[in-house]
Structure formats: structure tokens, C-alpha cells
Amino acid sequence: MVFSHALIASLEDMVAFGDLRRLVGLLLTEPSPVTTLTPIAIDQKIAQARAKGTTFGRPKSAAKKTAEIRRLYRKEKLSKSEIARRLGIGRTSVRRLLENS
Numbered sequence: 001m002v003f004s005h006a007l008i009a010s011l012e013d014m015v016a017f018g019d020l021r022r023l024v025g026l027l028l029t030e031p032s033p034v035t036t037l038t039p040i041a042i043d044q045k046i047a048q049a050r051a052k053g054t055t056f057g058r059p060k061s062a063a064k065k066t067a068e069i070r071r072l073y074r075k076e077k078l079s080k081s082e083i084a085r086r087l088g089i090g091r092t093s094v095r096r097l098l099e100n101s
Contacts, residue, residue, distance in 0.1 A: 036077050062093040 046056075063085055072078045072086070073094075082097070084091040 062087075062089045062097060065089065066097050066101055069094055069101055073098055 049056075068087065069083055072083045073080070078086075080094045081091050084094045087094075
């Protein structure tokens with residue numbers, strides 16, 4: 001349920017002054033501005049976003065550093081933990097990228 005700033009301020013006042021009857025009445029009568037989307041509408045929204053170039057999921061920031069990870073591991077003989085510290089990524093990401101490269 002989404003509330004407006006004015007409603008939140010009003011609710012805070014009611015709680016502060018102990019006006020619980022009024023608070024409960026307001027909560028029961030406040031219409032919900034949340035729109036319900038059907039699965040078809042959701043699929044259409046996702047398709048529109050993809051058409052505009054929106055990507056979904058976690059960013060692939062570690063994958064952009066694959067060449068650097070390989071160089072540090074093979075040429076400089078650094079440990080996976082040290083590579084992760086230097087590049088600011090997770091050790092597991094370093095391990096996974098080395099296994100897949």
C-alpha cells in the first residue's frame with residue numbers, strides 16, 4: 001500500500017496524540033493507488049523496456065575485467081584473493097571468471 005506525504009504526516013499526528021479510532025478508520029477507508037497488472041501487461045512492459053535497450057539482472061561489472069584478471073593471475077602470479085582485493089570484486093567472481101576463460 002502506498003501513502004501520500006500528507007497522509008503519512010496525518011498518521012504520525014494521530015499516533016502522537018493517541019487518536020487510534022480515527023487512525024483505524026482512515027486506514028480502512030483510504031483507497032489503494034496501486035495498479036494491478038495482468039501477466040500479459042507485465043510481459044508487454046518488459047518487451048517495451050528491452051526494445052529501448054534496458055538490461056535486466058545484476059550488472060556484469062566483474063566480467064568486464066576478465067582480461068585483467070587473467071593477466072594478474074597468469075603473469076603476475078597473484079592469488080585470487082589478492083586479485084579480488086585489487087580490483088574491488090568478489091573472490092568467487094575471480095574464481096568463476098578464471099574457470100570460464
